[in-house]
Each structure stands twice: as C-alpha cells, then as structure tokens.
Amino acid sequence: MVVVSNAPGSDVRKRTGKRVEAADGMSVPKPDAGTGRLDDFAWVYALYELGQTVANGAEPMRVQQDILEHIVKGFEAQSGSIALLVDGTDDVLAIAAGTDLPPGTVGSRLPCGVGVFGHVVATGQPVLINGDVAETGLPLRLHERRDRLTHSAMCWPLRIRERIIGAVAVNRAPDVARYTREDLDRGQVLTSLLAFVIANHRMHVERENRIVELSTLNATMQRMNAALEETQEQLIRSEKMASIGQIAAGVAHEINNPIGFVLSNLGTLGSYLGQLFALLDVYIDAERPLPAPLVPPLDRARALREKSDLTFLRGDIDALMDESRDGILRVKHIVQDLKDFSRGGSEEAWETVSVHDALDRTLNILHNETKYKARIDTHYGELPEIVCVPSRLHQVFLNLVVNAAQSITESGTITISTGTEGGDAWIRFEDSGCGIPPENMDRLFEPFFTTKPVGQGTGLGLSVSSSIVQRHGGRIEVESEVGRGSRFTVHLPLRQAATPWSVPEDVQAGPRGTPVQCM
Amino acid sequence: MTHLFIVDDEVNVLNSLRRMLLNVAGAPVLPDLRVSVFVSPVEALIHINKQSVDLVISDYRMPEMDGVAFLARVRDLQPDTARIMLSACTDMDAVVRAINEANIFRFVSKPWSDDELKSAIVQVLAHRHLLLENRHLANEVRCQRGVISRQQVELALLERESPGITRVRWTEDGGVLMDD
Structure with a gap:
C-alpha cells in the first residue's frame, strides 16, 4: 500500500551520517522489535567481516550468499535477494544471491526497468511495498503473479559513490509486522555499507582474477622467452x-x-x-x-x-x-x-634399402679395424626398408662405428641395435669406451672439433654425419658418461618427406652430442 | 696433328697438364699432339681467331672473363672446336651455364684424375672427329647429287683449317686486309 520514494542523494547522506553516529554510539534505542538487530554494532561489523572473507580465498558466490543471509537475518526477513548489474552493462541485472528462490534463479538475468529490482535500479529510489504490488501505483512492469503477493518487502539500490551497481531486497513473512518507512530509511543507511562490501568483494575477485591472469601471462612469457x-x-x-x-x-x-x-x-x-x-x-x-x-x-x-x-x-x-x-x-x-x-653431399640417388644390410656392409668393411679391440653385438629389431641415400647412410654408420672403436682403448664391446618408434627408425651404437666429457658435448657436431691426436681425426666425421642425417630428415642423439661409454642414436624417418637431396639447404646446427670423430 | 688449347689462370695447373699430356716417358695420349697454354682467356681468343684448334680446355673462374663466356666465344669463333671445362667450382649454376651457354662436351672437376682427363680428351676428340667426318661425307653426297658445288665443299674444308679465310676482305687495289 505505502510506497515511499526517498529523498534524493543529499538527504540520504545526511541521514547516513546520523545513523553512523548512532551506530558508533551504540546508544540508539531499538525503534521496534522488527529491526532491532540493525542497530547492533556487532551485526555491522560481521557484515564488514563477511566482505573481507573473499580476500582470504572464499568462493565469491558463497560470500554474496552469506552477506545476503546476514542481511535477511538483520532485517528479520523471511527471504531476500541481491541483483547486480552485469559487468560492462548498465541495464542488465543478474541475480547474484537469494534465499528461498527457486533453483536456477541465481545467475539468471533480468532487464532493467522490469520488476521491483528493475524499477529500483532504473530510478535509484528505494521502495517499500506492503500488500499488493499492483496497488502501489508505481510503474512496475511485473510479469509474474508471485510478485504481486507481497506481505511486506523493501528494496534498496546499491550505490558506490553516485553509481548504481544493483539492488537488494528483503521480504517479510505474513505473520510478522509489516516494514515501516522508518525501516526503509534505516535500511538505506545499511545498504550503502552493503554496497561497499559488495564492491570491495568484487574488487577482491577482480584482483584475484587479475593475479591469476597475470601469473598465466607471466608463465607464458617465461616459456616464450625460453623458446x-x-x-x-x-x-x-x-x-x-x-x-x-x-x-x-x-x-x-x-x-x-x-x-x-x-x-x-x-x-x-x-x-x-x-x-x-x-x-x-x-x-x-x-x-x-x-x-x-x-x-x-x-x-x-x-x-x-x-x-x-x-x-x-x-x-x-x-x-x-x-x-x-x-x-x-x-x-x-x-x-x-x-x-x-x-x-650436404652430392646429387645421389635415393633408394629404398634395408638398414640392416647397410649396417652389415659397414661392419664387414670395418672388420679388420675393430676385431682386435671390440666385440660387436648386433640386436636388430623389426625395421622396414627405408628411403635413403645408401652411400651417405653408410658413411654415417662407418663414422659412428669407427668412433666407437677408437673410444675403446684396450678391449670392449660395441652394441648395435635397431628398432622403430613412432614414425622413426632408430639405430643405436653403444660402446664401452672412454666416454665424452660433458664440456665437449656441446661442440661434438662442430666442424673441425676433435679430441683425437693430429692425423687421426679431422673433426669432420660427426659434423658430416649429422648433416647427412639431417638431410634425411632425421637426427642424432648422444648420451655419454666418462669412463663408461657413449651411446649414439640415429633417428631416421620411415617415410621421406619430399626433400630432394640435390637442393642444398642452409647448413644447420646439428643436435648436441659428443666429439669422437673419424675419417 | 691435334692442336689443344688449355686456359687457366694458374700457371702450375697449365704446366702440370702440359707435362701430363706431352709426357714422353709414358704412353702418348694422342699421336702428334700440340699443346698451347694460356693464363689469359683474352690472349687465347686472339690466337683462336687465327688458327684452327681441335680442343679447348678451360677453367671456370678466371679474372678477365669466366670460363663459360670464354668457351661460348670460342664456339662462336670456331663452332667445330671441342670444349671441356675443368674446374674446382662444382656448383650447379656453373655446370648448367657451361652446358647451356657454352655447349661444353665434358665437365671435369678439379682435382682431376690424370687417367680420367686423358680419357675424356680422347673421347671428346673422337666424337668431334666423327661429327666432322659425318658432315664431310654428307657434303660429298650432296655434292654428288648436285645439291651443292664442289667449290662449297672445298670452302668448308678451308674454313675449318684456317678460320676466316673464306671471308677475306679485299682492298680497292686488290690487296688483302689482315686483322693484325
């Protein structure tokens, strides 16, 4: 029945000052039983504290709900709800929290200007509704019957400075006395505090999001920097x-x-x-x-x-x-x-050959060189024939076996194994030789880098090998431990991409590895 | 007699090639071989303008003009000369140009193998000989059939032996103009 359009902002502020004084003093007598708790300093403090909880990692939606429940309790209401303007808009409201609302209502949107919330946000004026909403005479465009059956309800706009950010409403149960205009005024004071709490809470959320965003950005930048x-x-x-x-x-x-x-x-x-x-x-x-x-x-x-x-x-x-x-x-x-x-080699013909045959040929040629120093074990796996330039591949195998043999001082073992992995064939040469000191690993595939005595190695064996393997679309991996031996693994694609051998590319750095060279 | 021109800006290369080709201690590469060597392609061209040469072997990278330009000029002056390029430069571009622009018969890369080079020379000259023989015989046949005259056949032969001789420039008083 009664609708009170409140005085404009200046009056609100004046009254706010009065109320705060009263609250501070804790001396204001309870105007009536209905809103007694509003004058309780402890209640106000609790509201403020609720606003802070989000800073301590509480879930934002939960905090809004807690705040609302706190308000409902404070106004001795049966139910309540908070609607906030959606970020970046000034005419779309979303239900941020509610008690006794049907499930799914929280998060739902309502346009500005429709319903009690819409009216309050649009006009910036609080409303008090006792009885049938339709009788208030307010230009409320209502769309549900439920809205009309209010026993007693109050709705206030939420303001930060002059900007409206949403509205809060409370409803009283039919068996409790209706709200009065005084209640509406008192509420007005508290809602400005509530607005600050909500704004604060929003800022916390925003800050949290910003921090997450920034740290993601930071991580991305670190990754990019490393790359x-x-x-x-x-x-x-x-x-x-x-x-x-x-x-x-x-x-x-x-x-x-x-x-x-x-x-x-x-x-x-x-x-x-x-x-x-x-x-x-x-x-x-x-x-x-x-x-x-x-x-x-x-x-x-x-x-x-x-x-x-x-x-x-x-x-x-x-x-x-x-x-x-x-x-x-x-x-x-x-x-x-x-x-x-x-x-990367001269224009030689690509052929489809068996890697195992190529390895056997290499070992036959090197038999004299290796027989006194190393036992050669071969563990050939299942390997289809691959497309390659056989003479070049042979050169790579020759280099790696000779290197392995040269790394063995007295006697040792060279293990050659093969297999497939993904779309690659791998050929592994392991020796029980002297190994490669870590400081040489980086320079292994550098041309002219050699640790062999003058006349024994040119420092080209591995760089040429690596360049050949790269032209085949493969790579050479090296693991080594001083005193225990080295392991060179040649990876070659099972299927050749169409890269003609005859077109020289820029020479590229080989993968990192070890310096034992031959030729 | 076979007359061979070798052009390379490095004297040592010229000397070693001449030694190798004219080595009296070994088996002769070709009977009655005459070898002229030039450090300068320009100088070689001056001589090619004046005398018949069977085969020209040229380097690719030379200061005055590159081997392709030189051999192309040789071909213009004496189309029947066999041409071999002997070069340490083996990039595709050089080889393609040598084949397309100078129509070389062989490309031999440095460092050369003596045997390979000798065999290339012999083969190239044999090929050239066949071509010339073929043309001469064809001209004979044409002549017999009355397509061309005996005089034209003789002129072609003369021109081959002394380039330019069939294109003598006469002065007004009946003298012959010489180039130098």
Whole structure:
C-alpha cells in the first residue's frame, strides 16, 4: 500500500551520517522489535567481516550468499535477494544471491526497468511495498503473479559513490509486522555499507582474477622467452655452421687447384723417374762387361753410383712417391668431406634399402679395424626398408662405428641395435669406451672439433654425419658418461618427406652430442 | 696433328697438364699432339681467331672473363672446336651455364684424375672427329647429287683449317686486309 520514494542523494547522506553516529554510539534505542538487530554494532561489523572473507580465498558466490543471509537475518526477513548489474552493462541485472528462490534463479538475468529490482535500479529510489504490488501505483512492469503477493518487502539500490551497481531486497513473512518507512530509511543507511562490501568483494575477485591472469601471462612469457633464447642459440649455431660451410666451400675451391696439379705432377714425375731409371739400367748393363779401369768419365760415374746406393734410392723413391700421393689423396678426401658438409653431399640417388644390410656392409668393411679391440653385438629389431641415400647412410654408420672403436682403448664391446618408434627408425651404437666429457658435448657436431691426436681425426666425421642425417630428415642423439661409454642414436624417418637431396639447404646446427670423430 | 688449347689462370695447373699430356716417358695420349697454354682467356681468343684448334680446355673462374663466356666465344669463333671445362667450382649454376651457354662436351672437376682427363680428351676428340667426318661425307653426297658445288665443299674444308679465310676482305687495289 505505502510506497515511499526517498529523498534524493543529499538527504540520504545526511541521514547516513546520523545513523553512523548512532551506530558508533551504540546508544540508539531499538525503534521496534522488527529491526532491532540493525542497530547492533556487532551485526555491522560481521557484515564488514563477511566482505573481507573473499580476500582470504572464499568462493565469491558463497560470500554474496552469506552477506545476503546476514542481511535477511538483520532485517528479520523471511527471504531476500541481491541483483547486480552485469559487468560492462548498465541495464542488465543478474541475480547474484537469494534465499528461498527457486533453483536456477541465481545467475539468471533480468532487464532493467522490469520488476521491483528493475524499477529500483532504473530510478535509484528505494521502495517499500506492503500488500499488493499492483496497488502501489508505481510503474512496475511485473510479469509474474508471485510478485504481486507481497506481505511486506523493501528494496534498496546499491550505490558506490553516485553509481548504481544493483539492488537488494528483503521480504517479510505474513505473520510478522509489516516494514515501516522508518525501516526503509534505516535500511538505506545499511545498504550503502552493503554496497561497499559488495564492491570491495568484487574488487577482491577482480584482483584475484587479475593475479591469476597475470601469473598465466607471466608463465607464458617465461616459456616464450625460453623458446626465444633457444631459437636464438640455434640461430647463432646454425649461422656459425653456415659460415663454416661457406668458408669450407671457398677453401675447397682454392685447395682443389693445387691438389690438382700436385697430384698430376706426382703422376708425371713417377713416369719420368721410371724412364730415368730404365735409362740408368741400360747404362749399367752396358758398362758391366767393360774391363776396369775404364776411361776416366766412366770411372767417375761408377764411383758416384756406388756411393749413392742406387738400389736404396730406387726403393725409397717408390715409397716417397706413394706416400706423397697418399698424402695428397688424403687432402683431397678432406676437401671432399668439407664440400659434403657444406652442401650436404652430392646429387645421389635415393633408394629404398634395408638398414640392416647397410649396417652389415659397414661392419664387414670395418672388420679388420675393430676385431682386435671390440666385440660387436648386433640386436636388430623389426625395421622396414627405408628411403635413403645408401652411400651417405653408410658413411654415417662407418663414422659412428669407427668412433666407437677408437673410444675403446684396450678391449670392449660395441652394441648395435635397431628398432622403430613412432614414425622413426632408430639405430643405436653403444660402446664401452672412454666416454665424452660433458664440456665437449656441446661442440661434438662442430666442424673441425676433435679430441683425437693430429692425423687421426679431422673433426669432420660427426659434423658430416649429422648433416647427412639431417638431410634425411632425421637426427642424432648422444648420451655419454666418462669412463663408461657413449651411446649414439640415429633417428631416421620411415617415410621421406619430399626433400630432394640435390637442393642444398642452409647448413644447420646439428643436435648436441659428443666429439669422437673419424675419417 | 691435334692442336689443344688449355686456359687457366694458374700457371702450375697449365704446366702440370702440359707435362701430363706431352709426357714422353709414358704412353702418348694422342699421336702428334700440340699443346698451347694460356693464363689469359683474352690472349687465347686472339690466337683462336687465327688458327684452327681441335680442343679447348678451360677453367671456370678466371679474372678477365669466366670460363663459360670464354668457351661460348670460342664456339662462336670456331663452332667445330671441342670444349671441356675443368674446374674446382662444382656448383650447379656453373655446370648448367657451361652446358647451356657454352655447349661444353665434358665437365671435369678439379682435382682431376690424370687417367680420367686423358680419357675424356680422347673421347671428346673422337666424337668431334666423327661429327666432322659425318658432315664431310654428307657434303660429298650432296655434292654428288648436285645439291651443292664442289667449290662449297672445298670452302668448308678451308674454313675449318684456317678460320676466316673464306671471308677475306679485299682492298680497292686488290690487296688483302689482315686483322693484325
């Protein structure tokens, strides 16, 4: 029946001041039995405390519900509800908490301007409804019969400064005295506190969300940073490799010229010497039947010949020529390796072959090299034939087995096993050799890095191997322990992506691993 | 007689090739072989302009002009010359250009193997010989059938032996203009 439109904001504030004074003083007598608890300082304090609980990790919806129940109790109401404006809107309300509401109501939305909540939020004025809502004369657009059957109810807007954030309503049971206008005024004071509690609580929630968001963001950034660092490191490594490759190709070109003519000259010199010695033989033969002493020039020739030990010279010249040719051929091979490294090998045919056959061929070739030092155990698993460049793969296997054998000082075992994993074939070479010190692991696949004595390793074996395996779309993994041995695992895709061998890519850094090289 | 030109900016390469090809101690690569070597492709071109050459072997990277440009020029001057490229440069680009632009007969990479190079030279010359023989015989047949005259056949032969001789420039008073 009675609807009181409250005075505007200024009046509210004035009254608020009065009420707070009264509350502080705790001396205001209870106006009536119905709202006695509102003057209880303890009640106000409890409300404030409820608002703080969210900061201690309480679930937000639960806190709103607790606050509402606290208010319902304070107003000695039968039920109550809180509706708040949805974040980012100023005309959509959502039920944030409620007692005695049908399930599913909390969280449901109602447009501004509809119903009691809608009216209060839209106008910013509290309302008191005693009896039939329809009789209030207020422009309430009601849509449910239930709304009309109110015994006594109050609804206040919730304000933070001048901004309305929602509304709170309480209903009294029919057997209790109806609310009065005084109750509405008192409530008005308390709801401003309630608004602060809710706002506070919202801020807490927001802060919590922000913190979660920030820490997620932080974690993402840390991950990205790590990835970036890794990429950068790889980039530096691959640039280093690329420039080594480029230098290698340039150097190879320059070196091939001298190798060419030295090798050719050695061949020509060999045949010149053959000719000279043949001539000498004829002279010696011709001279033999002549009686001594001869004519003086021939005597001198004979003396010189005896002094110079022709037999030795002839034998040693052969050895000298062979060694020189061998040396220059070695240089030629190193340069070839270098070129292979920078280009990833020449244009060779891809074939579908059995890895096990390739391994057996490698082991046959190396039999002499390994038989005194290492026992070779093979544990071949099920492996389909794979598409590869057989001669290149052979080169990789050769390098790894020779390395394994060289890492064994006295005697040991080399275990070769194979298998498949995912879409990859793996071939593992394990040795019981000296192992690789951790500080060398990073440089293992670096060209020219070697720990072998001069003349035994060029430092190209593993870098070439790694570059070959990479061209096959695979990788080499290394594990090693000093004194116990090393384990090299070559992973090769069972199916080749269409990467033609003939198209050279930029040289990329190999996977990290160990330095034992051969060739 | 077979006349062979070798062009490389490195004297040592030229010397070793000449030694190898003219080695009296070993079996001769070709009977009656004459080898001229040049450090400069430009100088080689001047000589090619004046005399008939059977085979030209050239390096790829040279300061004055690269091997492809040089061999292409050689082909323009003497289309019947066999051309071999001998280079330490084995990138696809160089090889493709040498084949497409200079129509080389063989590409031999440095460091070369003497035997391989010798066999390449012999094969290339045999191939060239066959081509020339074939053309000459075809001309004979054409001549017999009256398609071309005996004089044209002779002119073709003369031109092969002395490039430019069939294109003599006469002065007004009946003298012959020479290039140099």
